[in-house]
Amino acid sequence: MLALSRKKNEAIIVNNNIEITILEVKGDQVKIGVTAPKEVPIYRKEVYAQIQEANQEAATAEGMAALKDLLV
Helix, strand or coil: CCCCCCCCCCEEEECCCEEEEEEEEECCEEEEEEECCCCCCCCCHHHHHHHHHHHHHHHHHHHHHHHHHHHC
């Protein structure tokens, strides 16, 4: 993991086309802004984990249904 120190209104660039800017620091919370191409999905980590879990469950359920259809 790369750890960087940034102040308000300072930014970092990722992969030449994603800019992450520190918008506000208030107590233990940091507000960030992300500028990226529309085709780049951006999620909070907890939301991403939920999406991955739902996709895994759907794939498993669909896979089991398809397998049952093949065996019948």
